[in-house]
Amino acid sequence: xxxxxxxxxGRPGPTALDPxxxxxxxxxxxxxxxxxxxxxxxxxxLRVLEHFSVLDAxxxxxxxxxxxAGVATLRPDVPRPAAExxxxxxxxxxxxxxxxxxxxVIE
Amino acid sequence: xSDPLSSDAGVASIAAAVRGGEASALAVTEAxxxxxxAHDPAISAFLAIDGDGARxxxxxLDAGLAAGTVARESPxxxxxxxxxxxxxxxGGVTTAGSRILEGWRAPYDATIVTRLRAxxxxxxxxxxxxxxxxxxxxxxxxxxxxRNPWDPSRVPGGSSGGSAAAVASGMAPLAIxxxxxxxxxxxxxxxxxxxxxxxxxxxxxFGLVAYASSLDQLGPxxxxxxxxxxxxxxxxxxxxxxxxxxxxxxALPTGSGVAGLRVGIHRDFLAALPHAATRAAIEAAIxxxxxxxxxxxxxxxxxxxxxxxxxxYYLLASAEAxxxxxxxxxxxxxxxEAAEHDGLEAAYGATRAKRFGAEVKRRILLGTxxxxxxxxxxxxxxAQAARRLLRAAFERAFERAxxxxxxxxxxxxxxxxxxxxxxxxxxxxxxxxxxxxxxxxPALALPCGMDGGLPLALQVIGRPFDDARVLDVATAxxxxxxxxxxxxxxxxxxxxx
Numbered sequence: 049x050x051x052x053x054x055x056x057x058g059r060p061g062p063t064a065l066d067p068x069x070x071x072x073x074x075x076x077x078x079x080x081x082x083x084x085x086x087x088x089x090x091x092x093x094l095r096v097l098e099h100f101s102v103l104d105a106x107x108x109x110x111x112x113x114x115x116x117a118g119v120a121t122l123r124p125d126v127p128r129p130a131a132e133x134x135x136x137x138x139x140x141x142x143x144x145x146x147x148x149x150x151x152x153v154i155e
Numbered sequence: 156x157s158d159p160l161s162s163d164a165g166v167a168s169i170a171a172a173v174r175g176g177e178a179s180a181l182a183v184t185e186a187x188x189x190x191x192x193a194h195d196p197a198i199s200a201f202l203a204i205d206g207d208g209a210r211x212x213x214x215x216l217d218a219g220l221a222a223g224t225v226a227r228e229s230p231x232x233x234x235x236x237x238x239x240x241x242x243x244x245x246g247g248v249t250t251a252g253s254r255i256l257e258g259w260r261a262p263y264d265a266t267i268v269t270r271l272r273a274x275x276x277x278x279x280x281x282x283x284x285x286x287x288x289x290x291x292x293x294x295x296x297x298x299x300x301x302r303n304p305w306d307p308s309r310v311p312g313g314s315s316g317g318s319a320a321a322v323a324s325g326m327a328p329l330a331i332x333x334x335x336x337x338x339x340x341x342x343x344x345x346x347x348x349x350x351x352x353x354x355x356x357x358x359x360x361f362g363l364v365a366y367a368s369s370l371d372q373l374g375p376x377x378x379x380x381x382x383x384x385x386x387x388x389x390x391x392x393x394x395x396x397x398x399x400x401x402x403x404x405x406a407l408p409t410g411s412g413v414a415g416l417r418v419g420i421h422r423d424f425l426a427a428l429p430h431a432a433t434r435a436a437i438e439a440a441i442x443x444x445x446x447x448x449x450x451x452x453x454x455x456x457x458x459x460x461x462x463x464x465x466x467x468y469y470l471l472a473s474a475e476a477x478x479x480x481x482x483x484x485x486x487x488x489x490x491x492e493a494a495e496h497d498g499l500e501a502a503y504g505a506t507r508a509k510r511f512g513a514e515v516k517r518r519i520l521l522g523t524x525x526x527x528x529x530x531x532x533x534x535x536x537x538a539q540a541a542r543r544l545l546r547a548a549f550e551r552a553f554e555r556a557x558x559x560x561x562x563x564x565x566x567x568x569x570x571x572x573x574x575x576x577x578x579x580x581x582x583x584x585x586x587x588x589x590x591x592x593x594x595x596x597p598a599l600a601l602p603c604g605m606d607g608g609l610p611l612a613l614q615v616i617g618r619p620f621d622d623a624r625v626l627d628v629a630t631a632x633x634x635x636x637x638x639x640x641x642x643x644x645x646x647x648x649x650x651x652x
Binding site: 070073074075076077078079080081089092093095096099100102103105106108110111112113123139140141150151 | 262399465467469481484486487501507516519540541543546547
């Protein structure tokens, strides 16, 4: 997306949003939007992006580098036994022996 | 003890009655199903009602109790529970309120479902929600709106609006919701019930349809804090199936009083509120705590970044949503909107464009933009840094206070349709629930009054993993307000008692 900015390129605070740019982002997001929809979304997204300029006033250099203690909850990154193949296949909507059965996508 | 078959019977009284043999689990379930049949046509809280499954589960519980194979001390014995429809139940349709999951049947139970059943709960069905949890009014469900039981011309809040409305109208004594930026607390506030978002990592999300994984949290809604605590005890705890599930020791509420408690207040959550009646009701509740021995600490000198939090949230949550929802493409999940000869990309694009709703597409676009080359640093990286600042600010605040008490939302439930065409105004309504979500804090919404026929609510926010204290403080407030176990009068929504 290529929103226009007042100044200081690369920082939030766009003043315009081209519907063609919305279509480009939609393609990245695998969404087929028509031109009318892209125009509507451009106006809506612009208003939201304008609001995001409130972050400009923050001194982000003062942000801690790490997540404060007590908030990080990811489990230890250590080797563990892999899941049992039969259990994994059994959890799929459809399976056959040790394979997943999926909808055909290529003729 | 209230009649366990009545609409205002709570979790504790139902479990006690079933435990003591005063009522069977089947009779309690039948009573709940009858109320759903009478009231839900006017409210539309439920997307699916599993009457047969609920009756079978209740009968099995009764048989197990008679045979001695079901533990009588099970905390949720015979308690009917409604599940937000982004929680997987094996074999049942799970839509997340979206057409892209229309008809999709979950292959397994979410951990929270397994734990609720192990505690004796009976699943009644699935409740309505804003699509994938993206909304604050339950008007963005692909399957229709839900109405507020206190005033059917108003929204029930969202995104767990169906769960909140089911509890408020007496159709279920307990419901499960999910909260990413306020989706348990805000609908609980709008519907006059209690809702609890536990600390991030405290309740397993295995089997929850993901929206924003660094924020999503499951939790209960009920008509008293005691009932929330019973449900919390059943669902909290480590789960190896969820990589973000915490191994922190689980503390349970003790029922201790508030003597010596340091109650933090902050202008953004109280003094600056535009709604005078909400402000007055919260101040009255805090005054009760002071009478009971608590001390008020003013935290206005700490910038809790409530203004910036909204931007941080909508950037990060949308970015995570754009990634999480990329799996919904008509191949791996749900129906497809293209012929096979159209090609894979065309099938993806057509299916997602047709089957995602407007708000979901808006957030996917926003998130994809925030993550795209050239804008990643300007938006996503800056939002992550701001989130760390916000967390640090709450840490500083909690050095001087044990809890923070303020509002859940700037004002009570708004009229249906008032904000659907104005996304930013809808987002701004979440400004007081989002900061605790970004900091991973436990936060609880609790009724504290009425104004013009609409419920008012306050929010109790605690330190990370200090969930038990949040529940204890809420219990102390509820004891003074006397607003537990309220059910919206059926006359208000046209249902028959």
